[in-house]
Amino acid sequence: EDQVTQSPEALRLQEGESSSLNCSYTVSGLRGLFWYRQDPGKGPEFLFTLYSAGEEKEKERLKATLTKKESFLHITAPKPEDSATYLCAVQAADSWGKLQFGAGTQVVVTP
Amino acid sequence: GAGVSQSPSNKVTEKGKDVELRCDPISGHTALYWYRQSLGQGLEFLIYFQGNSAPDKSGLPSDRFSAERTGGSVSTLTIQRTQQEDSAVYLCASSLRGGQNTGELFFGEGSRLTVL
Numbered sequence: 001e002d003q004v005t006q007s008p009e010a011l012r013l014q015e016g017e018s019s020s021l022n023c024s025y026t027v028s029g030l031r032g033l034f035w036y037r038q039d040p041g042k043g044p045e046f047l048f049t050l051y052s053a054g055e056e057k058e059k060e061r062l063k064a065t066l067t068k069k070e071s072f073l074h075i076t077a078p079k080p081e082d083s084a085t086y087l088c089a090v091q092a093a094d095s096w097g098k099l100q101f102g103a104g105t106q107v108v109v110t111p
Numbered sequence: 112g113a114g115v116s117q118s119p120s121n122k123v124t125e126k127g128k129d130v131e132l133r134c135d136p137i138s139g140h141t142a143l144y145w146y147r148q149s150l151g152q153g154l155e156f157l158i159y160f161q162g163n164s165a166p167d168k169s170g171l172p173s174d175r176f177s178a179e180r181t182g183g184s185v186s187t188l189t190i191q192r193t194q195q196e197d198s199a200v201y202l203c204a205s206s207l208r209g210g211q212n213t214g215e216l217f218f219g220e221g222s223r224l225t226v227l
Contacts, residue, residue: 004153032213043115043202043218044154087153096166097142097159097209099216104153 006102029093036087115219134203142209
């Protein structure tokens with residue numbers, strides 16, 4: 001069964017304090033790994049798609065990387081506006097549209 | 112509209128009543144998805160539509176749940192004889208393409224269902 005595990009569950013950072021979020025996955029053939037950001041009371045907002053081991057994507061202070069077993073979301077010099085829940089999801093090779101989501105990491109960045 | 116629109120945004124109902132949740136996807140998006148998010152939990156897949164067909168409805172929890180999509184656009188999720196465990200935020204998403212190359216999903220803000 002496909003499984004996505006995110007750690008830590010929650011992360012509290014000082015502004016400017018860089019850190020990484022982990023997403024471990026087991027899937028019968030990976031078609032794609034996705035990172036989303038979710039603010040309270042809102043739907044998730046797409047950040048990145050990674051397709052193969054070794055791939056990296058960057059957007060502002062965020063950088064996502066992928067290995068064969070896990071993905072990392074690095075937050076460099078975070079600002080309070082980076083506070084959100086970050087969700088990881090995978091699409092299996094035999095999936096016709098279904099994404100399997102992890103439970104998320106809640107990040108709070110304090111000034 | 113510019114984004115995915117869901118209604119109602121909030122629904123409070125009594126146990127045993129039926130509810131309908133509506134989703135209006137981004138114009139031109141062929142794929143539409145329903146997910147459920149319970150308090151403090153990740154998103155749980157319910158059903159995926161490609162056009163008006165549902166190639167994957169494996170996530171519907173029971174036969175009390177059904178969904179349809181008409182005209183390749185609006186979708187309705189119906190929950191019959193609601194139970195307290197159905198309380199959650201129901202999220203709809205659409206994407207330009209679906210199938211084995213899902214790509215970026217655009218989510219609505221969700222319909223919060225509370226069953227008393």
